[in-house]
Amino acid sequence: MTLMNNKKFHDWDAYYKENKVEKMPWYNANLDSDLENHIKSNHLHGGKFLDLGTGPGTQAIQLEQLGFDVTGTDISENAIIKAQKLSSKVRFFTDDFLNSKLADKEFNYIFDRGCFHVFDEE
């Protein structure tokens, strides 16, 4: 599936408003296996994690449960409202990473799952 060529993903906020996150093609309630392997093999524990384009927030929530201090951001306010209902321990807020409010903040780790690859190279 090429999300970039799929018009319904051009308006992320409407998509999150109109659809159940559990039905979205990228939805994964569990920790992404690549991320899990990376955390284990690099013995990562603690520290500040940013989940860019957090969407349903599942990865951010899993990371918080592993003991990381997690911020999850997304351009879609509707995605963030839904994610906030699932966890009060993760700091979820709207942010466009192309013009981010977080430019002066520091994180130990920044995670992107399914976000950058929806953009053209330029």
Ligand SMILES: C[S@@+](CC[C@H](N)C(=O)[O-])C[C@H]1O[C@@H](n2cnc3c(N)ncnc32)[C@H](O)[C@@H]1O
């Ligand atoms: C394929 S979804 C992946 C969601 C989430 N990372 C996951 O794994 O469930 C891509 C996400 O990127 C978000 N997104 C797209 N453009 C963005 C931007 N400029 N800034 C922040 N988030 C963006 C979308 O709203 C959407 O939630």
